[in-house]
Amino acid sequence: NAGVTQTPKFQVLKTGQSMTLQCAQDMNHNSMYWYRQDPGMGLRLIYYSASEGTTDKGEVPNGYNVSRLNKREFSLRLESAAPSQTSVYFCASSEVGAGANVLTFGAGSRLTVL
Amino acid sequence: SQQGEEDPQALSIQEGENATMNCSYKTSINNLQWYRQNSGRGLVHLILIRSNEREKHSGRLRVTLDTSKKSSSLLITASRAADTASYFCAPGGYQKVTFGTGTKLQVIP
Numbered sequence: 585n586a587g588v589t590q591t592p593k594f595q596v597l598k599t600g601q602s603m604t605l606q607c608a609q610d611m612n613h614n615s616m617y618w619y620r621q622d623p624g625m626g627l628r629l630i631y632y633s634a635s636e637g638t639t640d641k642g643e644v645p646n647g648y649n650v651s652r653l654n655k656r657e658f659s660l661r662l663e664s665a666a667p668s669q670t671s672v673y674f675c676a677s678s679e680v681g682a683g684a685n686v687l688t689f690g691a692g693s694r695l696t697v698l
Numbered sequence: 699s700q701q702g703e704e705d706p707q708a709l710s711i712q713e714g715e716n717a718t719m720n721c722s723y724k725t726s727i728n729n730l731q732w733y734r735q736n737s738g739r740g741l742v743h744l745i746l747i748r749s750n751e752r753e754k755h756s757g758r759l760r761v762t763l764d765t766s767k768k769s770s771s772l773l774i775t776a777s778r779a780a781d782t783a784s785y786f787c788a789p790g791g792y793q794k795v796t797f798g799t800g801t802k803l804q805v806i807p
Contacts, residue, residue, distance in 0.1 A: 588740075591781055615793070617776070617795070619797075622800075625799055626701075626786060626797045626798050626799040626800050627741070627786070627796075627797045628796075628797075629794060629795075629796050632793075632794060634793060640773070640794075642796075643796065648718065672738070674740050674741070676740075676741075676795075678795070683793050684728075684729050684731075684746050685790065685793065686731065686743050686746060687733075687741070687743065687795055688743070689740030689741045689742070690739065691739060691740050692739065692740055
């Protein structure tokens with residue numbers, strides 16, 4: 585039972601390069617999320633997807649795009665990476681039920697933009 | 699959705715002592731969650747308390763919720779070195795879940 589799997593775990597990019605962070609969950613959850621965490625900070629929501637086929641902006645969406653490919657997968661794309669996007673990225677998934685929305689997180693993807 | 703504000707920002711205690719951290723929020727909620735993050739790892743859900751509950755226990759964890767004061771507290775009793783982590787509250791909600799900057803707890807053996 586893998587839970588939430590993120591790839592890659594580490595990535596180094598040069599300014600202006602593009603890349604896609606992949607996230608997959610095997611819990612049949614409807615909702616999926618992307619967060620970023622900068623050193624010593626909390627998590628900031630980038631985008632989320634309440635269900636397959638829908639996506640919504642979070643607190644810090646600029647510079648990112650997302651795709652909810654199917655129920656299992658939610659990818660985050662950086663079209664032109666900037667040093668300010670150096671961060672640890674976390675994917676999470678949840679099933680809203682019984683009046684609560686409990687998230688399960690992946691292990692994180694550490695991105696450095698030079 | 700709304701962010702919670704955790705207090706204190708950092709807390710250092712001796713192993714065996716109790717640790718208390720607080721969360722304040724601004725608007726009405728349906729429930730409030732607490733999560734733990736060990737260094738560099740993803741958050742792990744600890745406990746959820748609903749708006750009609752005042753107190754909830756899970757092992758060494760005790761959570762209280764005061765909706766009139768818009769605040770919650772997390773008590774960890776008989777702390778262990780393995781409790782060293784950052785703790786985040788998430789007041790909410792049914793959809794977007796957002797987090798504050800957390801309380802960084804250090805338990806000294």
